[in-house]
Amino acid sequence: MRKGASFQQDFLIRGGDFSGAGRVSCEIKDLLKELGLSSQVVRRVAIAAYEAEMNVIMYAREARFDLVITPQKVRIIVEDRGPGIENVDLAMQEGYSTATEEMRELGFGAGMGLPNIKKNSDRFRIISEPDRGTRLEMTILTNGQGLK
Amino acid sequence: MTENPPPSLHVSAEKCIGCVHCLTSCPTKAIRIKDGKARIIGELCIDCGECIRFCPHDAIEAHTTSFSDLSAFKYKVAIPATVLYGQFDNATLPSEILFALRRVGFDYVYELSTICELNNAAIEKYLNDHRKPRPLIASTCPVVVRLIQRRYPSLCDLIAPIEPPREIAAKILRTTLPRALKISPAEIGIIHITPCPAKMVSINRPATMARSYLNGAISIRDIYGPILQALRQSQEDTIMCHLFPEILFSGMGLGTALSGGETRGLKNHRTVAVSGVRDTIRVLDQVESGLLKDVDLLECMVCPDGCVGGPLAVENRFLAKSRILRLVSAMGERTVINQSDMNLLYHEDFLSFHHPVMPVGTPPLDADRARAIQKARKRNKLFMRLPHKDCGACGAPDCRTLAEDVVRGLADLADCPFMKKEET
Numbered sequence: 001m002r003k004g005a006s007f008q009q010d011f012l013i014r015g016g017d018f019s020g021a022g023r024v025s026c027e028i029k030d031l032l033k034e035l036g037l038s039s040q041v042v043r044r045v046a047i048a049a050y051e052a053e054m055n056v057i058m059y060a061r062e063a064r065f066d067l068v069i070t071p072q073k074v075r076i077i078v079e080d081r082g083p084g085i086e087n088v089d090l091a092m093q094e095g096y097s098t099a100t101e102e103m104r105e106l107g108f109g110a111g112m113g114l115p116n117i118k119k120n121s122d123r124f125r126i127i128s129e130p131d132r133g134t135r136l137e138m139t140i141l142t143n144g145q146g147l148k
Numbered sequence: 149m150t151e152n153p154p155p156s157l158h159v160s161a162e163k164c165i166g167c168v169h170c171l172t173s174c175p176t177k178a179i180r181i182k183d184g185k186a187r188i189i190g191e192l193c194i195d196c197g198e199c200i201r202f203c204p205h206d207a208i209e210a211h212t213t214s215f216s217d218l219s220a221f222k223y224k225v226a227i228p229a230t231v232l233y234g235q236f237d238n239a240t241l242p243s244e245i246l247f248a249l250r251r252v253g254f255d256y257v258y259e260l261s262t263i264c265e266l267n268n269a270a271i272e273k274y275l276n277d278h279r280k281p282r283p284l285i286a287s288t289c290p291v292v293v294r295l296i297q298r299r300y301p302s303l304c305d306l307i308a309p310i311e312p313p314r315e316i317a318a319k320i321l322r323t324t325l326p327r328a329l330k331i332s333p334a335e336i337g338i339i340h341i342t343p344c345p346a347k348m349v350s351i352n353r354p355a356t357m358a359r360s361y362l363n364g365a366i367s368i369r370d371i372y373g374p375i376l377q378a379l380r381q382s383q384e385d386t387i388m389c390h391l392f393p394e395i396l397f398s399g400m401g402l403g404t405a406l407s408g409g410e411t412r413g414l415k416n417h418r419t420v421a422v423s424g425v426r427d428t429i430r431v432l433d434q435v436e437s438g439l440l441k442d443v444d445l446l447e448c449m450v451c452p453d454g455c456v457g458g459p460l461a462v463e464n465r466f467l468a469k470s471r472i473l474r475l476v477s478a479m480g481e482r483t484v485i486n487q488s489d490m491n492l493l494y495h496e497d498f499l500s501f502h503h504p505v506m507p508v509g510t511p512p513l514d515a516d517r518a519r520a521i522q523k524a525r526k527r528n529k530l531f532m533r534l535p536h537k538d539c540g541a542c543g544a545p546d547c548r549t550l551a552e553d554v555v556r557g558l559a560d561l562a563d564c565p566f567m568k569k570e571e572t
Binding site for chain 1: 438510513520552
């Protein structure tokens with residue numbers, strides 16, 4: 001990879017900021033469009049980033065989104081300070097959710113968040129430490145159509 | 149940037165004083181002030197007409213059909229948007245307005261509310277026949293189609309492929325009139341009467357067909373005076389209309405002039421109706437992030453409250469809305485479209501798009517991806533140096549856009565008055 005051809009930006013997200021939900025993922029999405037990435041790539045990043053953003057807003061105290069874009073890939077690392085996930089394998093199952101009744105009433109917490117992020121990423125890694133936080137790494141390649 | 153056709157909106161160099169009202173009102177940041185005058189960037193403009201509303205000097209002009217253009221046709225047909233019925237006082241019946249249009253100079257006036265109902269029925273059938281994908285997005289507002297093509301290319305496939313009522317009506321007339329009148333199709337001019345400039349663009353450069361069935365669009369603003377005059381001069385028409393209300397109207401169809409009008413009839417589907425250009429953008433952003441999948445039909449109208457809020461309408465939209473609602477309740481929920489007629493047309497593909505809606509890419513920061521990434525970085529750095537006041541004095545709508553214009557080579561950082569001060 002040629003040096004210099006990478007873009008990095010940090011975003012901060014506060015837990016509980018429901019009114020600001022979607023702001024960061026939208027900003028990331030608009031940026032990818034400006035860079036001329038294909039609409040499939042933009043859509044996959046948009047969905048994955050939105051889900052990650054919602055997870056922070058719903059469960060964590062705050063998080064840093066570290067976005068890196070190179071000609072080959074888009075990588076987002078989300079590091080939050082929060083309760084962490086006790087059983088990551090369980091959380092990766094579709095339909096599993098620890099959302100409160102209140103969140104569900106708002107239409108969130110269907111238990112699709114993490115599986116959806118994984119589905120829309122080409123590379124996905126998650127490490128969580130209970131009572132400390134969760135680190136999520138998702139990479140989407142810019143050339144392929146991605147995995148179905 | 150030069151290859152693109154001119155936008156439907158243009159700036160009157162005489163009236164424009166180069167203030168910043170239109171700059172900040174534009175939802176797609178398509179306006180810059182250069183050499184003291186506003187300029188519209190055609191490839192970014194979606195023809196929403198927000199700038200028309202916000203310009204205090206009436207300097208933004210919409211390119212619509214003028215009366216003199218009509219003389220090119222031997223037989224002139226008007227298809228007025230149902231919004232027109234809300235533009236005159238409560239005592240004026242829709243049928244009187246249609247009569248008045250004839251007096252203004254049209255040979256034939258086609259009532260659109262029944263076709264609006266037909267369009268609704270076709271959308272319902274399409275929703276029933278196609279369980280996926282969701283949400284489908286109605287195509288009636290041409291600005292929404294343009295917005296999706298340019299800003300949400302991945303959502304093009306979600307546009308419900310049913311032509312809007314004005315095109316269906318024109319297609320019906322194109323099919324039947326030449327035979328009925330025994331004149332050549334070229335001699336028939338079919339003109340839409342419109343509350344917005346975007347209809348004209350959808351006629352000149354349709355997104356879903358090779359050629360529109362309409363020949364042009366006259367703005368309500370332009371035709372309002374002549375209609376008013378005709379209404380005053382035709383006492384006997386008024387009496388006739390009151391005695392013989394023979395024209396068939398659809399209450400359901402009339403309601404489509406208002407936000408929620410297209411979704412109101414869909415009793416067995418989950419629907420969402422949005423109006424206003426900024427709210428439309430917000431909701432489309434959510435759809436692009438994978439939300440609203442449990443919604444069957446998303447109706448977006450970029451004008452506030454729907455087409456009644458069109459920038460080329462005359463009456464304030466609250467009054468117009470109240471009058472239309474009155475008409476809707478007077479007509480009732482009674483439907484006028486025969487279901488089997490609709491089914492027949494539907495299966496003949498008479499009501500659907502000829503072509504799918506295709507994305508229209510907006511130019512990236514650079515065609516080369518590595519260079520685009522570098523430019524994005526540079527843009528962010530420049531942006532950090534700017535004062536973040538978004539005053540518009542540089543000619544760009546906000547500091548971020550100025551930074552972007554600079555990396556695109558379209559502006560100079562020194563255009564910012566605050567930067568100059570800093571440097572000296």
